Amino acid sequence: MTIVELIDIHDGFTLITDRVATRSPKVLLWLIGILTFVLSALLDNLACAIVMVSVTRKLVRNPEQRRLMAGMIIIAANAGGAWSPIGDVTTTMLWIGGRITTERIIGQLFFPSLVSLLIPLIGLTFWIQPPAEAEDLTGKRGVSRPYVTPQHRRDRRIMFAAGLSAILMVPIMKTITHLPPYMAMMLALGVVWGISEIIHADKDEQDRKRYTAAYALSKVDIPSILFFLGILLAVSALEATETLTIVARWLNQTIGTIDVIILIIGVASAIVDNVPIVAAVMGMYDLSLYPPDARLWELLAYCAGTGGSLLVIGSAAGVAVMGMERLEFGWYLRRISGLAVLGYIAGAMTYLAMY
Numbered sequence: 001m002t003i004v005e006l007i008d009i010h011d012g013f014t015l016i017t018d019r020v021a022t023r024s025p026k027v028l029l030w031l032i033g034i035l036t037f038v039l040s041a042l043l044d045n046l047a048c049a050i051v052m053v054s055v056t057r058k059l060v061r062n063p064e065q066r067r068l069m070a071g072m073i074i075i076a077a078n079a080g081g082a083w084s085p086i087g088d089v090t091t092t093m094l095w096i097g098g099r100i101t102t103e104r105i106i107g108q109l110f111f112p113s114l115v116s117l118l119i120p121l122i123g124l125t126f127w128i129q130p131p132a133e134a135e136d137l138t139g140k141r142g143v144s145r146p147y148v149t150p151q152h153r154r155d156r157r158i159m160f161a162a163g164l165s166a167i168l169m170v171p172i173m174k175t176i177t178h179l180p181p182y183m184a185m186m187l188a189l190g191v192v193w194g195i196s197e198i199i200h201a202d203k204d205e206q207d208r209k210r211y212t213a214a215y216a217l218s219k220v221d222i223p224s225i226l227f228f229l230g231i232l233l234a235v236s237a238l239e240a241t242e243t244l245t246i247v248a249r250w251l252n253q254t255i256g257t258i259d260v261i262i263l264i265i266g267v268a269s270a271i272v273d274n275v276p277i278v279a280a281v282m283g284m285y286d287l288s289l290y291p292p293d294a295r296l297w298e299l300l301a302y303c304a305g306t307g308g309s310l311l312v313i314g315s316a317a318g319v320a321v322m323g324m325e326r327l328e329f330g331w332y333l334r335r336i337s338g339l340a341v342l343g344y345i346a347g348a349m350t351y352l353a354m355y
Helices: 002-009 025-043 045-059 063-082 089-096 102-125 150-177 181-199 205-211 213-218 222-240 243-254 258-268 274-284 295-307 316-325 329-354
Strands: none
Touching: 002 045, 002 150, 002 181, 002 205, 002 213, 025 045, 025 063, 025 102, 025 150, 045 063, 045 316, 063 102, 063 295, 063 316, 063 329, 089 102, 089 181, 089 274, 089 295, 102 150, 102 295, 102 329, 150 181, 181 205, 181 213, 205 213, 222 274, 243 258, 243 274, 258 274, 258 295, 258 329, 274 295, 295 329
């Protein structure tokens, strides 16, 4: 999250927004959806959702169109986070816990996640109305961009490339060195921080402060991190008292089919946050019965990730976008949830067919 903030401080993401020149809301919807899907796998879905909403605000002035695009951002961010080991908190938990491996999760979940994105994307295309002939998406004939000096343009290119490369190296380093992922991520932060310091070495101390990792860290949502920490501690307590084992036995005896259990858990993750749900399932089912890369863990990664899109409160990305764009629970339920359910089911069926 600090690396993403460092990129944003240097206006690195304007490299993306400046290349969006379309006036068609339908084309923009597809661009935003696919871009969010890809970026969320690289940055993580929460950070990506925040970035893409900021991008959409600069490109779209029509309130209803922007709300529809915000709903699409939630679906795309959660779908993109499901197929990457660093794309979602839940997938990262499964990866660090030894339940999934990088190559396998990408290979098995990319197409199901893409299907879960395309179904709502096609549906929302019919909701988006073209703007009036005299207007473009921003409500004006043209979009003026502020002048950027060659040095600033160079700095943001360097930070954008360095930040994304550093994050992408984390799963690669874990595979090669077998060190815990946090060590690779802290090394990545150190490298990006060092590059930022070198770029601004000629500035005075006051100007340099804005581009430091300490300033970027001050903008990170620390309460959310503490929230996840508290959840994991609570679930570990339930695991230690064998409460989760009892629940797992009850589910197996009552429902029986593990695929159905995981699909239900995915729907439940839209009501209860998906982080405790995944933490609970990891404690419920033993690795001796379900080894790494078993269908249980892969389907869980998909269902917990994309299931959070069924309600606006079902994921961290959804809650963040809800606050930024003032999305109402009822509006999302009427306009987005039905499409999200269709995408969720279609993606799950795609995974089971592939498996």
